[in-house]
Amino acid sequence: MIRVNRSDHKVRVMRGVPLAMVIATSAIVALGSRSPTRLVPALSWASPSLQFPFGCGEAGVDLLALVAHATLRGVALASAVALTGFLVGCPLGASAGLFRGRFERLVGRTCDLVQSFPSFLLALVVLSAVRVPTRVHLGVVFALTAWAPFARLALAQTRVLRDAAFIEAARALGASSARMIARHLVPNLLGVVAVQLGATAAAIVVSEAALSFVGFGTRDGVSLGAVLDQGVASMLRVPHVLFAGAASVFVTSASLMIAGRMASSRSDTHVGRAR
């Protein structure tokens, strides 16, 4: 099932390093005495200094603290949504592939439809109905569409696997469908689907930032999008706010994407691509 090739294994573990560093750095900063909401008007738009490595933003908010807290919350939200999508989509796709027939077609079509949905628009629609969007609202909105790529990947991979000898053997031994999905199919999907975990999480970090950039974010203003928003407003006077925001969006989403490739060796991904 999981063949371990030493050098390959090392490369794969290394892929988790950027994300671990991002989380660890943010956590250390966030646990310190810096507050992302304390305002010191005298320090408005102050340039980076030893005391404030990222400088200060609107009304003198400490950008390092703001970025650290926002990154942590963004990663937490993204992981939660990506995991939900995984937990819903994977078994759904695997069972669709296993049971075949009408159910398989139905799941396939639904995935097509959900994936062809303009998700940013959907998020705007749902969020426009709540008075004050919270992270829970954001998570629900993202989860509405996040499961579809997982289900589709699992379905494609199950189509390849379902005629494999070990599935037939499991069936011959009298394994129930649930057991076959949980013990034989899903573990074999992990390599392919993990890449999607990373991609989904990265996309959600960016979407959350984008939503809060356009004004649909949480009211506390602790979001990478809010940093970017401040940065754009102050672009002509002080560019450091903009750079802090843009760099942290990039680093966070890239590290999530790279970490998603942790579980997959080269050979795994190709099966998924072949479809």
Place this chain on the structure above:
Amino acid sequence: MAAMLATPKTAANALRKLVGNVADALLVVVALASLVFLALRVLPGDAASLVLGDQATELERAALRAKLYLDQPLLLQYTHFLRGLVTFDLGESVRRPGTSAVSLVVGAALPTAGLAGLAVLMGAAVGIAAAIAGAGPWLGERRSWVDKAATALAATPLLAIAPVFTYALAARLRIVPLPGDPEAGALGLFFASGLLALPLSAHVARVSRAALDDVARAQFLDVARAKGGSFARVLWIHALPAAAGPIVTVIGAQLGSLLGGAIVLERLFERRGLGSLILDAYASRDLPVLEAAVVFSGALFAFVQQLASAVHALIDPRVR
């Protein structure tokens, strides 16, 4: 190809496919429309006080409720809404009385369509050119750079690079005007579309490179080369049309993020368009305009997506 189309069976198949596609598009639009309808009514919070604020008198609220049919049963409201959809009459703007929501939306749709359309053209052109450069013989060892650049660019969110590019090119170097500037004109539009096209071009480059590599192994290319076709001829007449399917598909698949990107860019540049209309309508709780704008964007999106799959079928007879 024409002969194939003419047989009754293929014609019937094409028709069935067309009907299926139209049904798909309708389903997306109706689902989105119903969602926006439901979202604004069923989720907690009185819509009238959302619109007017907490200070409004009960009388004002009641008047607004009557105007938006909010005082009627949900099913009746939905019928009203659906009738409005079909007749393109979704009511008046709450904020700008006398202006119909649909006319506001149509006015805002043109700038967005221009922005996104130009971005698709630029993204496709640059992406395919990069793929050809990567597949062709000119770059030698450096060919892998193209792939690496495309991969890096595809992983870079528009949200992160657009402000930085804007700062560098428009604010600092002043090479291009700020696209939100009313006097920015064509160059501003070009710049904004170029930004929007960046991630798209990277995706197109990656997919068309893979498609070209796939096609390169096909026997018909050997035949074309053996007949003495030049590189350009083999590429344009034989290889690219065969690789067009995945390219069109990836553009179709990127439309959603293109729409999201357009909204972000319109907010960034304070440019007029569907995105800024939606954001304004949200900020001022202008429900009819919000509904109309969302439904229209969804319809536009679904239409273009079906257009992509139709183009795909037109270029590649294997899909029919």
